[in-house]
Amino acid sequence: MIPGMARSEPTVTFDADVLGRRRGGEETMVRGLLHGLASIELPFRVLAYVRDVAALEPRGQVTPVALPVGSNYARVAVALPRQLRRDRPALHHGNYVLPPRLPCPAVVTISDCSWAHLGESMPVADRLAFQRFVPWSAKRAAHVLTISEHARRELLELFPFLPEDGVTVLPLAVDPRFAPVPPDPGRFGLDGPYVVCLGAVQPRKNFGRLLEAWATLRARGTADGAVLAIAGRHKQDAPAFAAAADRLGIADTVRWLGYVDDADVPVLLAGARCLAFPSLYEGFGLPVVEAMASGCPVVTSDTTSLPEAAGGAAVLVDPLAPTAIADGIGRLLADAAERARLRELGLARVATLSWTHAAEVLAGAYERVIAATATR
Secondary structure (H helix, E strand, O other): OOOOOOOOOEEEEEEOOOOOOOOHHHHHHHHHHHHHHHHOOOOOOOEEOOOOHHHHEEEEEEEEEEEEOOOOOHHHHHHHHHHHHHEEEEEEEOEEOOOOOOOOEEEEEOOOOHHOOHHHHHHHHHHHHHHHHHHHHHOOOOOOOOOHHHHHHHHHOOOOOOOOHHEEEEOOOOOOOOOOOOOOHHHHOOOOEEEEEEEEOOOOHHHHHHHHHHHHHHHHHOOOOOEEEEEEEEEHHHHHHHHHHOOOOHHEEEEEEEEEOOOHHHHHHHOOOEEEEEOOOOOHHHHHHHHHHHOEEEEEEOOOOHHHHHHOOEEEEEOOOOHHHHHHHHHHHHHHHHHHHHHHHHHHHHOOOHHHHHHHHHHHHHHOOOOOOOOO
């Protein structure tokens, strides 16, 4: 327990272990929710468990608490239950997996069900862990949180034991740093027009078909003088994608930027002709709305949650058809008026999103669980 904290004031603990670990959309979501909680009045304190307290500034009712453990399995199985016994929260908020021996009620965020529907795209150890522990955690949770209506429907289908009102959608938003800013392509070694793709380099992001689509555009002459800039951590199968670019004869027009620092992503987006994001599966698709907020038109998939994220402000394509992906990208490369139209639609779309609103929805879920527990 934090020294000086009144025992009558409930405590909520939040597993924020992803912060500071370059975990893409998952880290963005956790940081946004915690910043949102810090900006509103709360009837409880929030202790955010992080590996390093430097990863989160204490603000409002949100305080970072260091929980550094080398092994994530040891952290969940041993260190986290020990810390929970020490802090004695009224509620714990986990991410995908809840620890054993919970001393209090818990909610769990399950952002998507890719581990169930697209497990072959994950490392085997990760897939097996998710398939075993996510259902186990959902069954033990007092409430489940997710990030889109599509993900909510999948969870209710996958877990029949969940009641209709047992899953709440948190409406994600965009960090204020994403805004139309002056482009600076030289910062990334890009000296001409480019299409950008954001996302960890792994099979689920559909890089194989995106590269085929880029080869089609080059063959048509639509992408002459342009490059495809891919920004994201290299994960499984990354070397195979580089080899595919070689085999397709487009290696000289593909730039593998690796991980781009969060502060630089808005500049990268601002200079792009469009974002190409033909992912096979997303729980929401934060790069879509981040690009829109940066004034970058978007081409994305017409499946899973991506039409929901796009909100009618993007070109939607079949992610299984490289020709369709090529058509969508080519449309924006060739038509400045269409780029301008989608830019305005995208800015209007993201204006409806707010981390404060997301935090209010989250805080409401916390309060309902805490109240129900007190009643019992």
